[in-house]
Amino acid sequence: MTDLSAVPGTAGGAKKSSILEADARTRRRNAAEARFKVYGMLAVATGVLALILLLISILSNGLSSFRQTFVTFDVPLSAETLDPNGNRNPDEMSKVSTFGYSPLILNGLKEALSARGISVDEVPDADLANIISRAAAADLRDFVLANPQVVGETLSFEFLANGRIDGFFKGRVTYESAERDSNVTPDQLRVAEAMVAADLMETRFNWGFITGPDASGQRPESAGLGVAILGSFYMMLVVLVLTLPIGVAASIYLEEFAPKNRFTDLIEVNISNLAAVPSIVFGILGLAVFINFAGLPQSAPIVGGLVLTLMTLPTIIIATRASLKSVPPSIRQAALGVGASKMQSVFHHVLPLAAPGILTGTIIGLAQALGETAPLLLIGMVAFVREYPEGLPQGLFDPASALPVQVYQWTQRSDPAFVERASGAIIVLLVFLVLMNAVAVLLRRRFERRW
Amino acid sequence: MNDMRLTERNVTSSEIKISARQVDVFYGDTHAIKKVDVAIPDKTVTAFIGPSGCGKSTFLRCLNRMNDTIDGCRVTGDILLDGEDIYDKRVDPVQLRAKVGMVFQKPNPFPKSIYDNVAYGPRIHGLARGKQELDEIVEKSLRRAAIWDEVKDRLQAPGTGLSGGQQQRLCIARAVATSPEVLLMDEPCSALDPIATAQVEELIDELRERFSVVIVTHSMQQAARVSQKTAFFHLGELVEFGDTGQIFTTPKDPRTESYITGRIG
Numbered sequence: 001m002t003d004l005s006a007v008p009g010t011a012g013g014a015k016k017s018s019i020l021e022a023d024a025r026t027r028r029r030n031a032a033e034a035r036f037k038v039y040g041m042l043a044v045a046t047g048v049l050a051l052i053l054l055l056i057s058i059l060s061n062g063l064s065s066f067r068q069t070f071v072t073f074d075v076p077l078s079a080e081t082l083d084p085n086g087n088r089n090p091d092e093m094s095k096v097s098t099f100g101y102s103p104l105i106l107n108g109l110k111e112a113l114s115a116r117g118i119s120v121d122e123v124p125d126a127d128l129a130n131i132i133s134r135a136a137a138a139d140l141r142d143f144v145l146a147n148p149q150v151v152g153e154t155l156s157f158e159f160l161a162n163g164r165i166d167g168f169f170k171g172r173v174t175y176e177s178a179e180r181d182s183n184v185t186p187d188q189l190r191v192a193e194a195m196v197a198a199d200l201m202e203t204r205f206n207w208g209f210i211t212g213p214d215a216s217g218q219r220p221e222s223a224g225l226g227v228a229i230l231g232s233f234y235m236m237l238v239v240l241v242l243t244l245p246i247g248v249a250a251s252i253y254l255e256e257f258a259p260k261n262r263f264t265d266l267i268e269v270n271i272s273n274l275a276a277v278p279s280i281v282f283g284i285l286g287l288a289v290f291i292n293f294a295g296l297p298q299s300a301p302i303v304g305g306l307v308l309t310l311m312t313l314p315t316i317i318i319a320t321r322a323s324l325k326s327v328p329p330s331i332r333q334a335a336l337g338v339g340a341s342k343m344q345s346v347f348h349h350v351l352p353l354a355a356p357g358i359l360t361g362t363i364i365g366l367a368q369a370l371g372e373t374a375p376l377l378l379i380g381m382v383a384f385v386r387e388y389p390e391g392l393p394q395g396l397f398d399p400a401s402a403l404p405v406q407v408y409q410w411t412q413r414s415d416p417a418f419v420e421r422a423s424g425a426i427i428v429l430l431v432f433l434v435l436m437n438a439v440a441v442l443l444r445r446r447f448e449r450r451w
Numbered sequence: 452m453n454d455m456r457l458t459e460r461n462v463t464s465s466e467i468k469i470s471a472r473q474v475d476v477f478y479g480d481t482h483a484i485k486k487v488d489v490a491i492p493d494k495t496v497t498a499f500i501g502p503s504g505c506g507k508s509t510f511l512r513c514l515n516r517m518n519d520t521i522d523g524c525r526v527t528g529d530i531l532l533d534g535e536d537i538y539d540k541r542v543d544p545v546q547l548r549a550k551v552g553m554v555f556q557k558p559n560p561f562p563k564s565i566y567d568n569v570a571y572g573p574r575i576h577g578l579a580r581g582k583q584e585l586d587e588i589v590e591k592s593l594r595r596a597a598i599w600d601e602v603k604d605r606l607q608a609p610g611t612g613l614s615g616g617q618q619q620r621l622c623i624a625r626a627v628a629t630s631p632e633v634l635l636m637d638e639p640c641s642a643l644d645p646i647a648t649a650q651v652e653e654l655i656d657e658l659r660e661r662f663s664v665v666i667v668t669h670s671m672q673q674a675a676r677v678s679q680k681t682a683f684f685h686l687g688e689l690v691e692f693g694d695t696g697q698i699f700t701t702p703k704d705p706r707t708e709s710y711i712t713g714r715i716g
Contacts, residue, residue, distance in 0.1 A: 260522050330559035334622070336520060338572035338629055339549035348571070349561055 058430070062423025064170045068206035068221060069161035071132055071195065073112035075104055077144060079152040088148040098137035101144075102129060105136055105159070113191070116198035123187045131188055131195075133160035135215060135222040160208075161201060163220040163417035165192045169203050172416060209424060213386045214401065214409075220417035223410070225425055227385050231301050231400030232370060232432075234389065238305025238396065239312055239369050244362055246309075247316035251358075254317075255324040256346050275314035282311045283375030291379060298380035299399035301389065307379060308369040315368060319361020323354040356447040363440035367433050373404040381405050403429045468493040468633060468663040469514060474528035476509055476518065483509050486528075487689045489682055491633075496655055496664045498678035498695065500671055502710065505684040507667045511635050514665065515551035516544040532633070549576050552631035556638040558618030560610035560625070565602050568610040568621055569593060572629035588628055595661075596624035597654045616647020623654065627662070634658060636666040640673065652677050671711055675699050683707045 017023065022030070079086065081100050083093050106129045113120050120128055136159040143157075144150060160166075164184035167173040169192075178186045195201040212224025258264045286307035290296045296303050327350045335345030351358075376382065381402050389398035401409075403425060410422040469491040476484035484506045491497045499507035509518065516537060518524045530537050537547055549572070560568050569589045572578075579585035589606070593599040598620040602613070610621050619639055626634055636655070640648040655677045658664055668674050674681050675695060682692040683704075691698060691707045702708040 328559075330555065330557055331561065332520075333517070333553075333555055334559040334561060334625075335571075336517065337515075337548060337553035337555065338575075338625055339545055339547075339552075340571075340575055341545045344575055348575075353562065 058423050058426050061420060062425075062427045065209055065420045065424025065427075066206060067170075067203050068209065069166040069169050069201060069203045070158050070206075071109075071161050071201045072156060072158045073108050073200055074154050075108035075140065075157050076111075076154040077151050078104060082144060083148070083151045088151060090145050090148050093148060093151070094145055096141070098141055101137040101140050105129070105132060105140060105157075108154075108157075112200055113195070116195075116200065118191065118194045118198060120191055123185075123191060127185055127188050128191070130162055130184075131165055131192060133162050133219055133221045135160060135219045139222075160221045161192070162188075163415060165189070165201075166203070166221050167417055168192060169196075170420070172420070209421070210428065213388065214384060214406065215386070216384075217413045217415055217418070220413070220415045220421060223418070223421055225403065225406060225428055227388055228401040228403045228406035228425070229428070230389055230395075231304070231381070231385075232403045234301035234392070234396055234400065235305040235308055235402060236366055236370060237392070238302060239308045239366060240362070242305070242309040243312050243316050243365065247313050247362070247365075248320055248358060250313075251317050251320035251324060252346060252351070255321050256350070257342065271314050271317050275318060278374075279311055279372050280374040280378065282307050283378030285310065286375060286379050297397050297399070299383045299385065299401075300397050301400050301402075302396040303379045304376050304381050304400075304402060305396070307375045308372060311372065311375065312365040312369045315365040316358075316362050319364065320354070320358045323357025323361065324350060326357065327353045356444045359443045359447070360440045363436050363443070367436045370432060370436070371404055371429060373402075373408055376402050376405050377408070382409060384409075403432070466493045467491065468533065469665075470531045471510075471513075472529045472531075474510070474513065474526065474530060476506070476513060476527075477525040478521070479523040483687055484513070485687045487684075489689055489692055491663060491665060492680065493663045494659055494661070495680055496659050496666060496678040497680040497682065498674035499665065499667045499682050499684060500669075500674045500710075501684035501690075503669070506687040507682075507684045508637050510684070511637055511665060511667050514633070514635055515548050515553055516542075517548075517553065519544055549629045550631055551633040551635060552626035552629060554619070554622050554626050554634065554636045554639050557642050558615055558622050560613070560618050560621050562609065562611055564607045565593075565610045565613070565621060566606040569624050569628045572625060576629055578629065592624040592628035593621075595627050595658070596620045597650065597657070598624060614647070616643050616650055619643060619647065619651055620654065623651070623658075627658070631662065634662045634664045636664065638667050638669060641669060648673070671699070683710060685710070 081104060082096055085092055106125060109128065109132065110120065139159070140157065162184070164173050164178075164181070165188065168178075168184075168189050173181070173184060173189070175186045175189060178184045178189055192201060208222065209224050210229070211226045212222060213227045215221075215223040254264065254268065286303060290303045290306050291298055296306075331349050331353065332345050335349045336342070340348065381400070382405050383399060383401070385399045385401045387399070389395035389400045407422050407425045407429065410418040410425065467490045469489075471487055471489045474484055474487045475482065487510060499511060501507045512518045513526055513530060514532075514537075518526060526538060532547075532551065536542070537551075561571065563571075566589055569592050570579075570585050573585060573588050579588055590599060590603075593602060598617055601617060602608075602621075610618065613621060619642070623634075623636075623639070639655075640651050643651065652673065655664055655666065659679075666674075666678065678695045680693070681695040681698040683690045683698060683702075683706075685706050691702060691704045693703075698707060699711055702711060
């Protein structure tokens with residue numbers, strides 16, 4: 001108790017200094033601190049700037065992909081062309097190829113144009129037909145084969161406009177560029193403008209981009225993300241169902257039960273190493289093990305899911321162990337002290353406290369897996385897939401695409417309309433990632449007990 | 452040492468609850484406890500005192516095999532509870548710990564409600580046959596821990612929301628809820644203020660009626676206040692063991708005398 005009675009300030013024989021005046025050493029320290037703050041703010045600003053630039057570039061390129069130009073007009077479904085035998089038998093009608101349907105669409109378009117007083121005499125028929133998407137004839141054929149009774153009637157249809165025409169309304173194509181472009185003529189653009197004025201053509205939100213399947217390089221306007229989203233969703237299901245139990249069980253065992261010896265140390269080091277293995281290596285592994293050895297189908301979400309599981313497991317194990325470690329040991333002791341078994345203490349007390357951390361780790365791991373491209377390229381998910389996979393569980397074995405792979409694929413295609421769609425796909429991917437992270441935050445808030 | 456009250460207290464039972472013979476404890480290569488012999492009587496408060504690191508907590512944790520959870524900890528010698536070796540291969544430490552309860556240095560209630568904290572032990576040991584019986588056990592335990600009046604209106608409130616002293620009494624309630632025979636307390640008051648300490652000490656004295664209580668404490672005053680028997684540990688050895696009054700007034704060993712007069716510690 002004698003310390004308290006010491007009178008401060010008189011100790012030692014040092015020269016008396018005023019606290020109103022900073023000495024040189026204090027000034028230097030303060031300057032260093034101020035500099036460090038500036039560095040920190042610069043670092044943060046750099047990060048924020050990079051993020052803003054990324055968002056601006058993607059949004060400016062990609063937002064337009066959610067809007068698409070549609071053409072609406074009546075198409076006479078002439079019975080002579082579509083059902084020469086007149087018995088409405090879909091099997092016989094299916095002999096009529098899309099080449100049979102194209103003239104019908106062209107005729108309908110011409111009629112609609114002349115009815116609105118738009119003169120198209122100087123535009124060749126081929127160019128006129130090209131205002132409509134190449135996918136139109138196939139779509140019409142699918143519709144007629146599905147509803148044979150409509151043959152002979154004249155129905156109003158809505159078709160996608162050709163990608164270049166669509167690009168014209170989005171500012172990608174201009175009269176000047178059309179002069180140099182063999183795929184589009186200024187005349188087509190003029191007609192398109194007149195059609196917009198006559199309410200035949202409009203640009204609006206395009207669900208087809210989110211729900212539709214991919215399309216070939218010739219028809220970017222009808223390419224959609226449906227198969228990719230479904231494929232990614234299936235893969236995430238596989239990853240979630242496999243990584244959560246395996247990862248949590250492995251972590252609990254390693255953290256709570258395993259003896260600490262050389263062998264478990266080795267396992268621990270290797271799990272950390274595994275988290276740093278380049279993802280493409282997992283792709284090779286998946287190709288060798290799941291496709292070549294186990295004989296699972298190529299391009300299937302099950303294989304993609306398994307590969308991504310391998311890749312995500314270390315992340316989840318590390319996150320789970322960290323959150324188990326953060327549970328205070330006093331809780332374990334308390335449980336053991338009242339006679340709980342080790343497992344009871346873990347499952348009744350430790351695990352509920354670690355749950356928010358585990359969930360966050362799992363969702364972050366899933367988000368990482370969702371954006372992973374390289375391993376999927378190696379197991380054939382880069383294939384062009386137009387067919388939707390079946391429902392679960394068979395759908396796991398059907399060919400499918402995945403969101404990041406779809407982005408990669410679209411950036412490879414020559415038509416500039418695919419640049420827009422690739423950016424649009426990135427937006428969709430980012431939205432999913434943001435949603436997953438939001439769920440992680442919400443779950444954390446929900447389960448975190450601050451008492 | 453003026454506040455040391457060596458009150459009149461009788462060792463009510465001469466029956467030996469726990470007896471340790473030639474107990475050695477090793478942490479890896481460290482020899483933490485050296486050849487300790489001690490006989491802890493039933494229905495008595497036995498205090499372990501000694502300077503920091505002398506092994507008193509380690510020895511306490513041997514008595515309900517909490518040391519099993521520490522890697523590299525090895526215990527040799529015999530510790531008998533009612534004549535049965537608790538380190539026998541056939542003994543399940545989980546079952547043992549239901550008989551030998553423990554209260555820790557820092558109050559460590561589960562992050563659950565007050566009710567669930569106390570009910571946890573009886574639940575996992577299947578001591579209550581129904582909700583009503585469980586309610587009774589909870590109430591009885593909370594009453595024994597002298598905290599019932601303070602919490603009876605908020606049994607569903609979180610246990611971690613109580614004050615430090617209340618939390619510690621809650622932990623004591625939790626420990627007595629499994630009807631143990633021995634209650635081990637590892638410095639139960641070191642994280643508490645003087646008033647809470649006084650309450651817990653009073654409680655310990657009451658618990659003596661039913662349990663054999665072993666308490667580790669840094670405070671010699673506390674040992675003098677609450678215990679009937681005192682064991683003095685130094686550097687892993689049991690230096691002296693005897694009636695508390697005798698240890699504090701006429702220690703036989705010069706080391707004990709040095710410690711209680713404040714020369715070592």
